[in-house]
Amino acid sequence: MDSLINAAGRALAAGDPLAALKLVALREDPPALALRGIAMAQLGDLSRARALLQRGVKAFGANEPLSRARCVVAEAEVALATRDLGWPVKALEAARRVLLDHADHLNAAHARYLQIRRLLLIGQLDAAQALLAELDPAPWPPSLRAVHELLTAGIALRQVQAHTARAALERAQRAAQQAAIPALTAEIEHALQMLDAPAARLIISGQSQTVTLAQVEALLASSTLVVDACRYSVRGAGMTVALATRPVLFSLLRMLAQAWPADVPRDALIAQAFRLKLSDDSHRARLRVEIGRLRSALQPLARIVATARGFALAADDVALLTLPVEDKHAALLALLADGEAWSSSALALALGSSQRQVQRSLEALALAEKVQWFGVGRARRWTTPPVPGFATILLLPVALGNG
Incomplete structure (x- = not known):
């Protein structure tokens, strides 16, 4: 791996995607494609990021399993950010095992955290908690330790364990300050604000x-x-x-x-x-x-x-x-209130409902001007601003027995 690729990787790790792009923007080799994809993801251009990462996976091929596995993990992270909850879970687990086989424990842990985040989004708290318990964050860099504590807090919030969640978020805040990544710090601050907002x-x-x-x-x-x-x-x-x-x-x-x-x-x-x-x-x-x-x-x-x-x-x-907001579509609005753009299929998966039922609810909410959409056909995505002044934790779907 050449010096430019190494420098771009360090820039991405520090949360500086523009510096990384300056180093590899014109290159088409597989490592550069992967780094460009991660940089575009950090800049918020998720569709472009996904396309670059898919090209990276194909370009690496079967002869470079470690690099290919890292690309798969990055692609899974982009899919999660775009709320594409239907991406192949088995492919991510296979990539994680390849990373472990090559002693890349850091990226293997990152893959595991992505699996946990997905489980948390669809309300499978017991499975998420079991996987999280297998991980010891002590050896990881500050950014990954912050992610670990964010997930700990997320599970605690959904289980109505406010004190456990606050302690985890305070640990996450300290780790994020060491990592000096603004986006991570902002996510933690938003979670802390939810703790103090009316929840019910x-x-x-x-x-x-x-x-x-x-x-x-x-x-x-x-x-x-x-x-x-x-x-x-x-x-x-x-x-x-x-x-x-x-x-x-x-x-x-x-x-x-x-x-x-x-x-x-x-x-x-x-x-x-x-x-x-x-x-x-x-x-x-x-x-x-x-x-x-x-x-x-x-x-x-x-x-x-x-x-x-x-x-x-x-x-x-x-x-x-x-509920803080009495609405028959409350759980649907709670999912959309995270500010991300969701597909109807992802919402159906998270709610444990049929896609057609979710589509009818979204159409009713759109008529009431409570949600917005963009795109057409399978590319259509739905979003809404957060419910002002309220935490939506108690609106989120959760498997029976975990509440």
């Missing part, structure tokens, strides 16, 4: 207030019975009952929690849970059946008692935790 709305005895993630964490650790409308569950006494797959039961429970300590009339429960304007004896019978199922689901956390006009939740302390 809390309703107790009819009184509503916004709360931060740290306050949510403290609430979930208390003896209060918490009906969590962010994760469709109820928590108390160290136990969690998931009701995400039982929407009628959760709808009834939410109304009872919002009215606590008062009761809710039967007609109101029927109208909300069953979407019926009028009720008759059959509907009242159905309500009794669903209330019985809810009683069974809540044991031993709380009781539901019948009153003269309806039903009431019987517990010492009850709190209802709701």
Whole structure:
């Protein structure tokens, strides 16, 4: 590898893509193509970066597996930045193994961090946490240590562990200062701002207030019975009952929690849970059946008692935790609020939904001027500015049992 390639590599490592381009901009050899691709990625021209890296992969060929593997990792990073979550995971894992076989532990770790970032984006927290636990960041340079701590914080945020997240972000901030990479520092500062922003709305005895993630964490650790409308569950006494797959039961429970300590009339429960304007004896019978199922689901956390006009939740302390933004497309907006341009297929993968359903939601949001799009056909991408003044952590999709 010649001196210009070495110098360009050092410039990229220091976060100076313009200096790297000055050294290799006119060269077409495989190492220069790879470096130019990484430089263009750092400058934000991701489509051009991806094209250059793909050319680099082909130019290196099978006779240079180490360089080819490094190109594959760089291409995967660009794909992640463009929210192309469908890129071949097996190709990245194969490249990581090649890097390990050639003792390139630094780039192998970088490949692993990319795998973890993808898992975090699609809400697979257990898998992300397991992979992260295998990595020791101590030997890595400051930039990679900062990435490790950012991922630690990201997982903690999604698990509503605000104190763990803050400690990780403070370590990331110190590492980023040593790395002196402005983009990395800005990402950490944005994550710290999210910790202090309102993350949810809390309703107790009819009184509503916004709360931060740290306050949510403290609430979930208390003896209060918490009906969590962010994760469709109820928590108390160290136990969690998931009701995400039982929407009628959760709808009834939410109304009872919002009215606590008062009761809710039967007609109101029927109208909300069953979407019926009028009720008759059959509907009242159905309500009794669903209330019985809810009683069974809540044991031993709380009781539901019948009153003269309806039903009431019987517990010492009850709190209802709701989304900071009440919108049926809230999870979709939360993903788009990261400021990146998403494809509908990537959004469908992250939400665990069908692509057509996501497309219909995006079209409805576009009509309401809540999202914007650019490009046509398969190249169409969707984006929106962040929800002003709110953290979107509790809006993000997460696998059941990880909330």
